[in-house]
Amino acid sequence: MLISCQDIWKIYRLGDVEVQALRGVSLDITRGEFVAVMGASGSGKSTLMNIVGCLDLPTKGGYWLDGLDVARAGQDELAEIRNRKIGFVFQNFNLIPRTSALENAQLPLFYRGLSLREQRARAASALARVGLSGREQHYPAQLSGGQQQRVAIARALVSAPSILLADEPTGNLDTESSREIMKTLERLNQEDGITVILVTHEKDIAAYALRQILVKDGQVVSDRSGTPHALPLTPHG
Amino acid sequence: MIMGAFLLLTIMTAFRILSRNRLRAGLTMLGIIIGVGAVIAMVSIGEGAKAAVRAQVASMGTNVIIVLPGATTVGGVRGAQGSAVTLTMADALDFKKKIPLLSETAWSKRDVMQVVAGNKNWNVPVNGISPGYLTIRDWSYSSGGPITQVDMDAGARVALIGQTVVENLFELGEEPVGSAIRIKNVPFKVVGVLAPKGQSAQGSDQDDIVFIPFTTAERKVLGTQFLGSVGALFASTDHPEDLPAAVEAIRDVLRARHRLQPDQPDDFTIRTQVDIGKVQEGTSHTLTLMMFAVASISLLVGGIGIMNILLVSVTERTREIGVRMAVGAKRRHILAQFLIEAMTLSLVGGIVGILFGVVGARATTMLAGWPTIISAESILIAFLFSLAVGLFFGLYPANKASRLNPIEALRYE
Numbered sequence: 001m002l003i004s005c006q007d008i009w010k011i012y013r014l015g016d017v018e019v020q021a022l023r024g025v026s027l028d029i030t031r032g033e034f035v036a037v038m039g040a041s042g043s044g045k046s047t048l049m050n051i052v053g054c055l056d057l058p059t060k061g062g063y064w065l066d067g068l069d070v071a072r073a074g075q076d077e078l079a080e081i082r083n084r085k086i087g088f089v090f091q092n093f094n095l096i097p098r099t100s101a102l103e104n105a106q107l108p109l110f111y112r113g114l115s116l117r118e119q120r121a122r123a124a125s126a127l128a129r130v131g132l133s134g135r136e137q138h139y140p141a142q143l144s145g146g147q148q149q150r151v152a153i154a155r156a157l158v159s160a161p162s163i164l165l166a167d168e169p170t171g172n173l174d175t176e177s178s179r180e181i182m183k184t185l186e187r188l189n190q191e192d193g194i195t196v197i198l199v200t201h202e203k204d205i206a207a208y209a210l211r212q213i214l215v216k217d218g219q220v221v222s223d224r225s226g227t228p229h230a231l232p233l234t235p236h237g
Numbered sequence: 238m239i240m241g242a243f244l245l246l247t248i249m250t251a252f253r254i255l256s257r258n259r260l261r262a263g264l265t266m267l268g269i270i271i272g273v274g275a276v277i278a279m280v281s282i283g284e285g286a287k288a289a290v291r292a293q294v295a296s297m298g299t300n301v302i303i304v305l306p307g308a309t310t311v312g313g314v315r316g317a318q319g320s321a322v323t324l325t326m327a328d329a330l331d332f333k334k335k336i337p338l339l340s341e342t343a344w345s346k347r348d349v350m351q352v353v354a355g356n357k358n359w360n361v362p363v364n365g366i367s368p369g370y371l372t373i374r375d376w377s378y379s380s381g382g383p384i385t386q387v388d389m390d391a392g393a394r395v396a397l398i399g400q401t402v403v404e405n406l407f408e409l410g411e412e413p414v415g416s417a418i419r420i421k422n423v424p425f426k427v428v429g430v431l432a433p434k435g436q437s438a439q440g441s442d443q444d445d446i447v448f449i450p451f452t453t454a455e456r457k458v459l460g461t462q463f464l465g466s467v468g469a470l471f472a473s474t475d476h477p478e479d480l481p482a483a484v485e486a487i488r489d490v491l492r493a494r495h496r497l498q499p500d501q502p503d504d505f506t507i508r509t510q511v512d513i514g515k516v517q518e519g520t521s522h523t524l525t526l527m528m529f530a531v532a533s534i535s536l537l538v539g540g541i542g543i544m545n546i547l548l549v550s551v552t553e554r555t556r557e558i559g560v561r562m563a564v565g566a567k568r569r570h571i572l573a574q575f576l577i578e579a580m581t582l583s584l585v586g587g588i589v590g591i592l593f594g595v596v597g598a599r600a601t602t603m604l605a606g607w608p609t610i611i612s613a614e615s616i617l618i619a620f621l622f623s624l625a626v627g628l629f630f631g632l633y634p635a636n637k638a639s640r641l642n643p644i645e646a647l648r649y650e
Binding site for chain 1: 242243245246250253257556557559560561562563564565566567568570643644647
């Protein structure tokens, strides 16, 4: 099992008010799955993804990622796990401005202490995998939204992570760019066997995934698997 | 190697960020530039002044001990220093015998007298000296030669004259050596002209002087209360570090010779060139300290400027910090990044400041004629100081950046 969440609770305290963002979520994801996590804003899906992405720790419950007991990790260990096991793709790309595509893609390796030459070689090959060969020296501002998001995917891939965590990756893109990005994620999942967890509220985007998890009021309310093309809202034929 | 790649890239990033906001970086660095520039200029002016004082002190002869008579006390009224006639040439001869630390001893007495050459006259301090005096005081000759022991023994009527005396008694181009002068109507032959020494540390003209043999002075010119009484005793050591021990030895010998009881004060005063130099250096030291205070305030202001701009930068780049944390940056990576940016700012400012300081010091020498010394030491100190300012004032913003919560930082708009 790649991801194993057991009875995860996340409780915030805002003054006197106690907010239960997650109320006993249990979830298993195996290697090579393509999972969509859906839910309205405030449903707790973001909190769940922050914990799965090792950016946050659960208040209660257990989380094992690739055999590592994440729930008991310290801040530096979490950073190390994120660096090696998780690739993030964000809605607003979150590239570092006025920094070349290559250097953006290098970023995770930069904190791993690899030699500069190896960082560059691996970042260049990651950019090639998302179809951005020849754009290594472009700044984010010189790239289209879709291209920027592909740089972000290259940055997520460069450290050869166990999971690619894409949080609303098409939220800021037009339909055509969205399709390209989803095709890229689909290809990485199918050809390279990378586990993809997709957070979205759009049904047609979620339909690319082979498994849909619906979160509501801090709990998983539905978890079903199916081929994407058998779903009623199959996008783009 | 591993840390090297991180450092290299972080430093490169820091430079890129600075070059992106040139005006902002320049304004931020201004405080450091002014502070470091001021330190360099001030220290080089201060060092130059100190060196000038040291040169003046050295011109009076190095490692010199001067013993002056004490004051007389008549009916409770104390006379001026030197009014008592308590020192004799026998004292000096006794030092030489009893204190092996001393390399040379001498004695002198002086009075201002009229000196006449041809139809010109000039009032000048005339010193009756023993030959060792010229060695101790490190006099050399622009022409002729010294007063010798033979002159001394014979009570010869020979004189050495200083440059100022030459200018006042002789025509330009006239050769003083070999010509005759009269001191208090006693004819003397000029045997040497002293090489100029310029002003003393106290501002008196050291070249306005006439030397004659002590014995001649005592018997024929200055007169004396009793034979062998002197105005001052002089001694020198080979090494400056021997001075304190030599001073103590002289005090012991003199107190014994003068039969002073332990409760009686010294009837003489001992001074060294070190004491005289200390007063002078103290003045320039105060000046240096004051300038240092001004420069420190400037560096403080510069440091606060750096802190301010870094806090702005941390806020502007909150999302970037969030991304870096998400992809695996640990606290210490973020801390290092912002510290390096702060130190890059302060270091570039420091280097520009050093350049300004050097130019400022040179300009001071050229325009005001003050001596300045730019030491490698002061440049190194300024360099390290600006590094320290960056480190110190970068710490708070860098720490703030490193403590950001990655989730909140990523969401920051």
